Amino acid sequence: MRRPAVHVDFRAKLAVFALMFVLSALLIHDVSVCLAMLFMTLYLCAQSFYRAGIVYFLTGCTIAFLRSLPGVEGITILLPDVLLFAILRITLVIMAAYAMMRMPPGEITAAFMKMRLPSALALPITFMLRFAPTVRGEFRTVFAALRMRGLLSMTHPLRTFEYTLIPVITRSTVLSDNLAASAELRGISNPGIHSSLRLIRFQKIDSLLLLLAFGFSAICLYIDRWVMT
Incomplete structure (x- = not known):
């Protein structure tokens, strides 16, 4: 039996989207981006968007793997490195926007x-x-x-x-x-x-989600700036 989906207020989703948008612009290393995408996968799965979360996460990991392969003058095995760099971070933002687009x-x-x-x-x-x-x-x-x-x-x-x-x-x-x-x-x-x-009310689950989002973002920034360098 499938667990019921967690209902998240639109304002909390909008805050998570803004946070992921800023995070995608600040993160330098792909490992940190994939770590943020792991959190977004759990975020989507909690709302019963299992397929979308897993597909986006696997896509991000694949792009990060392609960027890790040796290339010549910025050209990876398939695409220019700068294009893969942008696609990986755009995917993180799309994951945050997906939950909002599926709302009534x-x-x-x-x-x-x-x-x-x-x-x-x-x-x-x-x-x-x-x-x-x-x-x-x-x-x-x-x-x-x-x-x-x-x-x-x-x-x-x-x-x-x-x-x-x-x-x-x-x-x-x-x-x-x-x-x-x-x-x-x-x-x-x-x-x-x-x-x-519809009853629009900011509940405890929304506050907990924002705390987790800010905490996980801080961890990603710490790993990106001090651990990976």
Whole structure:
């Protein structure tokens, strides 16, 4: 029997995302980044995102391994070293953003109202977090259609890229209009006081999560600056 997922407040997730964003810019060594990714894997698994956490962690470890291989003039076995350096740190940030993108839009909107952020800032972030999983689903739909028609081919990557990108852009335009219409029907532009069916409350688990995040980040920085050097 699967253990129930831990519910984390959006504000705590936003703080973890900001912390991982800063940490990805400060860490120099790949070992420290992989250690931070291990914490984020546990963070995602606690919220029942097992597959995403494990996949991202294994991806980061693979990138770190490729960077450890000897290269010539900054070129590793597959890609330029600076590109792998950036991808590894971007993966850490994506792990922190993944938990936010899987939250219900209504809870995100209610959390922003609880934080009293201006709508000019809250609304674009809400739509972005809602739109990203939708586009991901559209890519899967297009890939399935292309595979059924036999149009996916590794020997013609440019043609495959064209066949994939154009339908996704076209469908995403329609989806963006539908999302905007749905938000208007729910009164998102109403200047009055908004109510929410979701209880937005910062609980003990959120405080514990932030303490663990800050403590683990401090450990990663210590290892990166004083142990690895």
